[in-house]
Amino acid sequence: MGVRAKFEELDKHIENLKGLDDKAREELNDNIAGVLESSTVQRFEEEHDPDGKKWKPNLRGGRVLTLHGYLCGSIIGQATKDYAEVGSAMVYAAIHQYGGTIKAKVKNFLKFNVGGRWASKKAVTIPARPYLGLSKQDEADICREVENFLNGALS
Numbered sequence: 001m002g003v004r005a006k007f008e009e010l011d012k013h014i015e016n017l018k019g020l021d022d023k024a025r026e027e028l029n030d031n032i033a034g035v036l037e038s039s040t041v042q043r044f045e046e047e048h049d050p051d052g053k054k055w056k057p058n059l060r061g062g063r064v065l066t067l068h069g070y071l072c073g074s075i076i077g078q079a080t081k082d083y084a085e086v087g088s089a090m091v092y093a094a095i096h097q098y099g100g101t102i103k104a105k106v107k108n109f110l111k112f113n114v115g116g117r118w119a120s121k122k123a124v125t126i127p128a129r130p131y132l133g134l135s136k137q138d139e140a141d142i143c144r145e146v147e148n149f150l151n152g153a154l155s
Contacts, residue, residue, distance in 0.1 A: 017146075025081040028149045032084035033077030035141050036134075040086050043131045044072040050133035059114055065096060065129055075131075087132060099128030 020028065047055050047064045055064045065071055074088040087093070095102065102124050104110045109120040 017150075022081040026079060028146065029079035029081065029084040030077075031145050031149060032142050033079040033086060035145055036084060036086040036138065037075055037077035039135065039138050039141070040075050040131055041072060044075075049130040050135040050138070052135070055129040056127045061115070065131065071096065071131075095126050096129050097132055098130075099126055101125045 017025070017028075043049065044066055049055065058064050060067070071088060071090055071093060074090045074093070075086060076088070077084065077086045079085070094100075102110065104122055109122060110124055111118060111120050112124075113119075
């Protein structure tokens with residue numbers, strides 16, 4: 001699951017971007033993917049969504065979405081000449097991004113440890129804790145990245 005970057009704010013740069021060859025466009029998009037990857041990882045550190053809203057605390061206590069750090073560690077940016085994207089290939093990435101209910105499928109109950117005690121539930125609702133997305137700061141950083149890239153490419 002991932003998010004791709006496309007921005008109306010970059011319209012003023014479109015003519016200059018059209019003049020870039022495929023290699024340069026891919027390099028620029030790779031830079032943009034790096035910006036998105038960094039800001040996404042920072043959200044795990046600060047525990048908030050792209051709009052700055054704090055994530056709902058978890059029941060076990062401690063840091064949210066970072067028990068072992070696998071989800072944060074799986075965040076990767078990718079780019080082609082046509083787009084920049086950031087996302088995670090973890091199977092549970094979407095449930096944390098969008099929220100939802102997990103139901104027992106193989107056995108009658110889900111079993112998990114909460115506060116040192118085992119709990120059994122037929123279903124568990126995971127609240128949405130968006131970590132992917134574009135903040136206003138991301139948009140500003142990407143616009144600055146495009147301007148810097150174009151200034152370097154055109155000089």
